[in-house]
Amino acid sequence: xxxxxxxxxxxxxxxxxxxxxxxxxxxxxxxxxxxxxxxxxxxxxxxxxx
Amino acid sequence: xxxxxxxxxxxxxxxxxxxxxxxxxxxxxxxxxxxxxxxxxxxxxxxxxxxxxxxxxxxxxxxxxxxxxxxxxxxxxxxxxxxxxxxxxxxxxxxxxxxxxxxxxxxxxxxxxxxxxxxxxxxxxxxxxxxxxxxxxxxxxxxxxxxxxxxxxxxxxxxxxxxxxxxxxxxxxxxxxxxxxxxxxxxxxxxxxxxxxxxxxxxxxxxxxxxxxxxxxxxxxxxxxxxxxxxxxxxxxxxxxxxxxxxxxxxxxxxxxxxxxxxxxxxxxxxxxxxxxxxxxxxxxxxxxxxxxxxxxxxxxxxxxxxxxxxxxxxxxxxxxxxxxxxxxxxxxxxxxxxxxxxxxxxxxxxxxxxxxxxxxxxxxxxxxxxxxxxxxxxxxxxxxxxx
Numbered sequence: 001x002x003x004x005x006x007x008x009x010x011x012x013x014x015x016x017x018x019x020x021x022x023x024x025x026x027x028x029x030x031x032x033x034x035x036x037x038x039x040x041x042x043x044x045x046x047x048x049x050x
Numbered sequence: 051x052x053x054x055x056x057x058x059x060x061x062x063x064x065x066x067x068x069x070x071x072x073x074x075x076x077x078x079x080x081x082x083x084x085x086x087x088x089x090x091x092x093x094x095x096x097x098x099x100x101x102x103x104x105x106x107x108x109x110x111x112x113x114x115x116x117x118x119x120x121x122x123x124x125x126x127x128x129x130x131x132x133x134x135x136x137x138x139x140x141x142x143x144x145x146x147x148x149x150x151x152x153x154x155x156x157x158x159x160x161x162x163x164x165x166x167x168x169x170x171x172x173x174x175x176x177x178x179x180x181x182x183x184x185x186x187x188x189x190x191x192x193x194x195x196x197x198x199x200x201x202x203x204x205x206x207x208x209x210x211x212x213x214x215x216x217x218x219x220x221x222x223x224x225x226x227x228x229x230x231x232x233x234x235x236x237x238x239x240x241x242x243x244x245x246x247x248x249x250x251x252x253x254x255x256x257x258x259x260x261x262x263x264x265x266x267x268x269x270x271x272x273x274x275x276x277x278x279x280x281x282x283x284x285x286x287x288x289x290x291x292x293x294x295x296x297x298x299x300x301x302x303x304x305x306x307x308x309x310x311x312x313x314x315x316x317x318x319x320x321x322x323x324x325x326x327x328x329x330x331x332x333x334x335x336x337x338x339x340x341x342x343x344x345x346x347x348x349x350x351x352x353x354x355x356x357x358x359x360x361x362x363x364x365x366x367x368x369x370x371x372x373x374x375x376x377x378x379x380x381x382x383x384x385x386x387x388x389x390x391x392x393x394x395x396x397x398x399x400x401x402x403x404x405x406x407x408x409x410x411x412x413x414x415x416x417x418x419x420x421x422x423x424x425x426x427x428x429x430x431x432x433x434x435x436x437x438x
Contacts, residue, residue: 009058009061017060020058020060020061020064021060021061021063021064021067022064023061023064024060024061024062024063024064024065024066024067024068025064025065025067025068025071026064026068027064027065027068028064028065028066028067028068028069028070028071028072029068029069029071029072030068031065031068031069031072032068032069032072032073032076032254032256032259033072033256033260033270035250035254035256036256036257036259036260037270037271039243039244039247039250039251039256039257040100040102040271041097041102041202041205041244
């Protein structure tokens, strides 16, 4: 665990177990969203009418 | 120190639970989420605005329209069958449903610019495998069949394959593997990434969940097509077509460009020989033969109707006699090729007027009604597969 992470986890607002778990939930959801975004083919759509 | 470690674990446990919760919600979305009051894939619920309907959504839409005792009519193909230019209230597939009556259930799963082997064809194949009696309709250009992978809608093939929905068909697997092997490394890598995404989505349901959120709550990706309402949930974006200008002003712009396209559509398909006969270009027609054989599963062929649309008379009237003759011969040859594989094929558009078109290819409501009548007459003489 690097220094930033250690200081982050040691922050006063982060000492309450419920908030830690809640933050974890949010990060887990964001990881799932991250999968959606990295696989979204965000390229220009070329429309060709046959 | 021990207390901090315990709290650290709580954070990581939260991450795992949050992720698994999202997977569970995605799984639920994959099971039951679909666009409400669905009529067609218009721009805000299709890939042109970064909304990628999943294969599971398409299959669910078809199943929701069907009930036991009915024959499912699945419409695939491109923007012509998607009804581009027709207001949703006057969509040609509504007219088709009215003509066919309650014994049939019509669902329009076509996409703009899609090939006949993409998307809807895969749904038809999978539902046929499940024993649902159906007829599949698609359209294409006379020389085009196309692989179900490689274009913007190729992800649907990988999703269907990852879910084990497709009929086993070795020639298709071989053709896709060969296409991948012979392609540029960048294209190959891109396809393999889409394949990996489809496999991951099959287990983790991220596309399902965030499509559901984007459709019902908030769309999370900005894109230029939806730039006026980028974050609006897609169910709030109506399916509207621009008003149709009068015929006199409908076709006059960019006449030279449209005529180039009108000529190019059959230019390389046939050559005129010394005796005045049209000779088939073997490169084009052999490729069409090979692709039909390799991409359309044999079981689907007898219940498939393939449509070819000719250009609007405004442009056809500007063709020379030779060009017109080449056009008509090319469409007849295409009909014969598809028919050879047991697929019913027909050309639509002969006898239509300028009023029936919105541009060179796309049909106005009156043209859509004529198309519906032509297709309904064919469907009533076709045997669905498997038989009801």
